[in-house]
Amino acid sequence: MFIRAFTLTFLAVLGILGATSSARAQQELVADLSDHLVAITTGFTGADVLLFGAIEGEGEIVVVVTGPRDRVTVRRKDRVIGVWANVDSMTFENVPAFYAVATTKPLGEVAPEDVRARQEIGVENINMRPVGVDAAVPPSQIDTFRSALIRNKTRQRLYGAEVQPITVLSDRLFRSRVHFPTNVTTGIYTVSVYYIRDGSPVHAQTTPLQISKVGIGADVFLFAHTNSAAYGLIAIAIAVAAGWLAAAIFRKV
Amino acid sequence: MPSLIPIYLPIAEMSVDVLLILGMGGMIGFLSGLFGVGGGFLMTPLLIFIGVPAAVAVGTEANQIVASSVSGVIAHWRRGNVDFKMGGVLLVGGFLGSSIGVWAFAALRTHGQIDLAIKLLYVVFLGTIGALMLSESLRAILRSRRKLPPRGKLHQHTWLHGLPLKMRFRRSKLYISAFLPLGIGFFVGILAALMGVGGGFIMVPAMIYLLGMPTSVVVGTSLFQIIFVTANVTLLQAINTQTVDVVLAILLLIGAVIGAQIGTRFSGRLKGEQLRGLLALMVMIVCIKLGFDLVVTPQDVFSIVPAIGH
Numbered sequence: 216m217f218i219r220a221f222t223l224t225f226l227a228v229l230g231i232l233g234a235t236s237s238a239r240a241q242q243e244l245v246a247d248l249s250d251h252l253v254a255i256t257t258g259f260t261g262a263d264v265l266l267f268g269a270i271e272g273e274g275e276i277v278v279v280v281t282g283p284r285d286r287v288t289v290r291r292k293d294r295v296i297g298v299w300a301n302v303d304s305m306t307f308e309n310v311p312a313f314y315a316v317a318t319t320k321p322l323g324e325v326a327p328e329d330v331r332a333r334q335e336i337g338v339e340n341i342n343m344r345p346v347g348v349d350a351a352v353p354p355s356q357i358d359t360f361r362s363a364l365i366r367n368k369t370r371q372r373l374y375g376a377e378v379q380p381i382t383v384l385s386d387r388l389f390r391s392r393v394h395f396p397t398n399v400t401t402g403i404y405t406v407s408v409y410y411i412r413d414g415s416p417v418h419a420q421t422t423p424l425q426i427s428k429v430g431i432g433a434d435v436f437l438f439a440h441t442n443s444a445a446y447g448l449i450a451i452a453i454a455v456a457a458g459w460l461a462a463a464i465f466r467k468v
Numbered sequence: 469m470p471s472l473i474p475i476y477l478p479i480a481e482m483s484v485d486v487l488l489i490l491g492m493g494g495m496i497g498f499l500s501g502l503f504g505v506g507g508g509f510l511m512t513p514l515l516i517f518i519g520v521p522a523a524v525a526v527g528t529e530a531n532q533i534v535a536s537s538v539s540g541v542i543a544h545w546r547r548g549n550v551d552f553k554m555g556g557v558l559l560v561g562g563f564l565g566s567s568i569g570v571w572a573f574a575a576l577r578t579h580g581q582i583d584l585a586i587k588l589l590y591v592v593f594l595g596t597i598g599a600l601m602l603s604e605s606l607r608a609i610l611r612s613r614r615k616l617p618p619r620g621k622l623h624q625h626t627w628l629h630g631l632p633l634k635m636r637f638r639r640s641k642l643y644i645s646a647f648l649p650l651g652i653g654f655f656v657g658i659l660a661a662l663m664g665v666g667g668g669f670i671m672v673p674a675m676i677y678l679l680g681m682p683t684s685v686v687v688g689t690s691l692f693q694i695i696f697v698t699a700n701v702t703l704l705q706a707i708n709t710q711t712v713d714v715v716l717a718i719l720l721l722i723g724a725v726i727g728a729q730i731g732t733r734f735s736g737r738l739k740g741e742q743l744r745g746l747l748a749l750m751v752m753i754v755c756i757k758l759g760f761d762l763v764v765t766p767q768d769v770f771s772i773v774p775a776i777g778h
């Protein structure tokens with residue numbers, strides 16, 4: 216259902232862009248999302264968002280989608296008297312809850328290493344920093360934990376392991392699709408589009424994307440977090456009523 | 469995993485299949501009706517197994533056990549099989565124990581040891597109880613084959629009966645120190661909070677073998693106090709960790725209520741010792757599965773969690 220709506224929007228935009236291309240000659244990069252709000256409803260099974268736009272002239276396009284940033288703890292297990300127990304941990308800050316990148320060419324070909332590092336292009340360039348680690352900890356250990364974090368996020372399908380393709384039509388229009396799985400975190404996401412020419416970004420555009428819970432699920436979550444005691448009491452009341460009801464119904468049978 | 473009827477669980481923050489959850493509730497409900505146990509010790513590991521975070525599984529299961537215990541206790545109450553005085557004393561211990569349990573749960577979670585603690589507790593308690601039940605029911609089956617007379621009286625006087633603060637429990641025909649039920653309630657309360665169970669599988673043998681209560685009032689009294697202990701756990705987990713998912717709890721209890729009724733009807737067709745033997749076997753299977761998970765090399769020795777407390 217999303218895709219059909221996108222195609223219509225896409226075609227509409229195509230028409231508008233065609234009509235106003237001369238007026239927009241100054242602007243070499245225009246991009247937008249098919250949706251600025253992803254609603255997590257009771258029937259949420261993931262969502263696709265289409266990013267589309269137009270470019271003027273020669274160059275490569277890179278799209279980076281990052282989720283809200285927070286602290287994440289990475290734990291390492293080891294054998295302790297035969298069983299696997301968490302023995303070691305490291306906390307990173309500035310870790311995006313979600314990360315995906317899409318490009319027109321393989322990452323290595325669009326921009327040199329320093330540009331990619333600066334713009335956080337590619338999972339290995341995410342600017343996450345260890346917290347409270349003393350100087351004695353070797354960088355190799357930090358790297359091990361950092362790559363473990365990325366590996367876990369990739370397994371949870373929250374970080375894109377592979378670079379997604381961007382389709383370019385007649386050297387002017389481009390589009391790419393971002394998929395958000397069911398376990399996606401709510402919050403404000405950032406969609407950054409870079410227009411790169413000869414290895415340096417000449418234009419950039421950032422668009423926010425909000426992912427939030429709506430409907431009953433959102434109300435339940437909000438209530439559980441803002442009125443915890445009342446929520447607990449209601450949960451107990453529901454359980455008592457359901458138990459009593461069950462006993463009453465099945466007594467008659 | 470393709471979902472037929474997906475539903476998004478607001479607290480667990482994941483999408484599950486309604487039919488899967490109803491089916492799980494029904495299956496565990498059937499077993500609990502068949503064997504006369506709460507089923508929390510089977511449901512919590514199963515929830516963790518399908519990907520529900522351990523903390524949410526424990527908090528939500530406590531909520532569901534409130535419902536199943538209420539429906540169970542009504543039937544026993546009608547037959548007069550609840551010793552309210554004994555239940556009340558057990559409950560005082562249970563409140564204290566479960567409150568400490570919820571606190572310990574939060575502390576273990578902060579240190580990243582909650583998953584290990586839950587699994588270790590399961591392996592130790594299910595292993596012990598399962599082995600005891602299995603050997604007991606095997607002996608009972610052998611004895612009935614050889615037509616030997618049943619065992620002598622189980623209730624014997626030990627130093628435990630010499631403790632002070634004696635109380636009379638008319639319904640249970642006992643005159644014992646209040647410290648005994650207080651202690652048992654306290655201990656089972658801690659386990660209820662940490663393991664996401666009602667604790668009936670420990671409470672019932674403790675009441676029979678340690679307190680010497682008549683078997684007829686044991687299940688009703690145990691269920692009576694489980695209602696309040698699990699309600700306490702539900703409330704404290706809701707306040708401290710926000711891990712009680714009412715949507716999940718409602719789905720589970722719909723399945724469980726129906727399953728339990730079917731199970732109760734089937735239980736009449738099996739002999740007591742056969743039932744206990746089967747239950748013991750199932751307890752041992754869960755125990756071995758969890759024990760295996762603890763020793764087998766994990767797919768990735770690294771795991772990630774949102775940082776707590778900043």
